[in-house]
Amino acid sequence: MRILQFAGLGLFLIAFFTFIGSLFMGDYQMTEAVAKEVISDENHQALLLPELAPMIDKTYGNQFAFASDFQSTFERVNQAFKEQQQWDKVIYTDYTFSIVKASSIGYVADHGGRLFFLIFILGPIGALLYILPQLQLLGPAGIKNHHVFHDNEKNRGIIGIAIGTFLILFYIFLYWFEEYITNWTLIVDPLSMAMNGGAASQWFLYGFMYTIAIIVMGIRMLIKYRHNNYQMIRTGSVMFFQTAFAFTIPQVLAAMSLPAPDMKNMWPLDYSFFFDYRLNEMVEAGTIGFFMLGWGIALFAIGVPLFTYLYGKRWYCSWVCGCGGLAETLGDPFRQQSSKKLSAWKIERYLIHGVLVFAVLMTSAVLYTFFTEESQLFNIGSVYVSSFDVRGWYGFAIGAAFAGVVGTGFYPLMGNRVWCRFGCPLAAYLGLVQRFKSRFRITTNGGQCISCGNCSTYCEMGIDVRWYAQRGQNIVRSSCVGCGICSAVCPRGVLKLENGENNDASRMEAPAIILGNEGVTLNV
Ligand code: SF4
Ligand code: SF4
Known part of the structure; x- marks a missing residue:
């Protein structure tokens, strides 16, 4: 088994260094x-x-x-x-x-097929060969996070920092220096031609790599959490939504010369949904375009309140969303890096709601220009600020720098949900509904808690789950994405994700069971 793993690692490294080296070929x-x-x-x-x-x-x-x-x-x-x-x-x-x-x-233009095989076929095979033997090596089912804080990769060691640095550089080139990664797009050109009839842009490359990452690391999740039905189904769900909705369907739509949005991605996460070129594109596409427009509006105006009321924000953040999908698969090895400090919670609340306000203001400015054809908003001294400036600022600071460079590049340093926790305006909106109007809560059987802290350690959203468990309190936090890992890693079965009565008082009520000096008290 170890030999298989070494072979897999070798193949993966060959693919990785070919990927980097191809930038300098030709x-x-x-x-x-x-x-x-x-x-x-x-x-x-x-x-x-x-x-x-x-x-x-x-x-x-x-x-x-x-x-x-x-x-x-x-x-x-x-x-x-x-x-x-x-x-x-x-x-x-x-x-x-x-x-x-x-x-x-030269070489890349002439031998793209060979490079595709080396990078995008051998690479995932190598990664899977490395991962699959864990089924045997780890023995019977059950989560084993042995030595996670002694692991160079998983605890901000040199390998973890190297992975983070690679991801940060990748995003910087993807967003701002795409002319230097054209060789990568040449390699996936045949696939792009076959799927949508056109040459590959950097976004096609990104979507393809994103999907491979979710599938390969999703398989790892399926193995690691194979005793837990909730994790199995949830992981299958994010793999499906990424492969079908985010990657394949848009290619088919593009091949038919139709607008090609990721139809599970909604405003305000999809911040360009109301931009003039997107609105014009949908209007010009006729019936199907109007359907896309109506679907996009219904998702955030009706879908969010309704489904979040019924199931909490997990229906989107942990089952459907692409950012969540990447965080739950590629980011899983780093979930324990999320800060549990109160100061982090404070920063999180200001930042994420600040981004939501920014998104609403930016979109209002964009729609103002769309309907009035007046782009000037206000002056700063002699400088005119237009809605195009505001959307440019948002795109740079939030859409690219925060969501991409920090959101993913910082996985190994700050945990796998940096973007979802601190920056995603849709998570802020979902969180407000979850906090004040939802049936979702995590119930805690405080009498069983042994204060081991596993739940807090592996909460990717930085929630100190143990604090609630020790008190037997329900967990009703706007940031909880309902990933269920706290419950999966609890050795005592203390935590349960539930959609219960819509009774705000009972959701937030204190303990059903209290361990006090006088023994166990049933608080019924
Ligand atoms: S509290 Fe539990 S379910 Fe919620 S985000 Fe943290 S680990 Fe996931
Ligand atoms: S993992 Fe379970 S037993 Fe351990 S602190 Fe959390 S609730 Fe208590």
């Missing part, structure tokens, strides 16, 4: 035909092509030099127009990603 050469194909607008061609002449047919050894030459030429042309106040000539289309990708020549 050369870059822009022909005139490529330039004309990418810069398809004839006006832009007339303005840019003469300036790009020195780059035509020149061979670059890496994408950094190529992209830098292209961008400086592009900026020079635009700067001249701006200085001459020829606003109608300024080019706003960013061609860098497409031109770097189309100009790639």
Whole structure:
């Protein structure tokens, strides 16, 4: 079994280093035909092509030099127009990603299939070979978190920090420097062509990798929690929603030239839902577009209050959501890193509700512009602030930096639910309903609690579950995503996730059983 694991690790590492190395393979050469194909607008061609002449047919050894030459030429042309106040000539289309990708020549462009096999077939096989023997090695079913705080990867050791650093860099390139990861998109081009008929963008690559991560690490979850039906079904659910709703269905819709949203993702998590181009796209698509618009609005306006009333926020955060899905699978090894300090709870409350307010204000500004065609909102001194500025700030700070770079990159440092706990505006909305109007609660049989603290240790949302268990109090916290791990790791069966009576008083009521100096008292 150990040999199988070593082989799996070896395959995974080969795939990983091929993945990184592929960024540095091949050369870059822009022909005139490529330039004309990418810069398809004839006006832009007339303005840019003469300036790009020195780059035509020149061979670059890496994408950094190529992209830098292209961008400086592009900026020079635009700067001249701006200085001459020829606003109608300024080019706003960013061609860098497409031109770097189309100009790639050599190994990656010629042997994408081989690299795909090495990276995306052997990599997951290697990971599974590493994971599957745990079925045998760990013996009978039951959660075994042995030595988790002595583990270099799981307790902020050098491996954990290296994983976090890789994830952070990955997100930085994905969001802001996509022109440098074009080779990765070349490798998945055939898959993208087969699924939606077009070349792969960085978002196709991301969706594909995201889905693989949830499937492979989901299988790990199924093995680890195989004695627990709730965990098995919940993990199957996030694997299904990611594979079908987030990845496959949008590709099919795109192949049919229809709007291609992830239809389980809702506002305000899907913060661009009300952006003008999305609304126009849905309206122009006719009946199916109106259905998507109505579905998206119904999800947050009716689905959230209704299902959260019935089942708590777990119906979305732990069963459906893609961010939750990644956190529960890829992030599971790091769940014990979430801070249980009171100060963290305080920061969490300010931050997450602050983001919700920001999302509501940003969306209001965007809709104001959509309906009035007036984009200017207010002035700061002589600077005009438009709704486009506000949505740009939100996209940068929350949509990219918080949700991506911090939200996932910090898994090994701050636990697997950094985004869900501190930043997700939808989690804040769901949490408000859960706290004040829901049947969901975790009941605690305080008399059985031995204060081992397993529940608090493995609560990914930083809830000090033991504190409630010791007192026999129901847990009614807005942040609880109902993952059920506290209950799964409790050796005494103290904790139970329940949807009970809609009686606010009984939900929040103090103890059914109290252990006091005079023995056990039944408080009925
Ligand atoms: S309290 Fe339990 S169910 Fe809720 S988030 Fe924490 S571990 Fe999950
Ligand atoms: S895991 Fe169970 S026994 Fe241990 S502290 Fe939590 S509720 Fe008590």
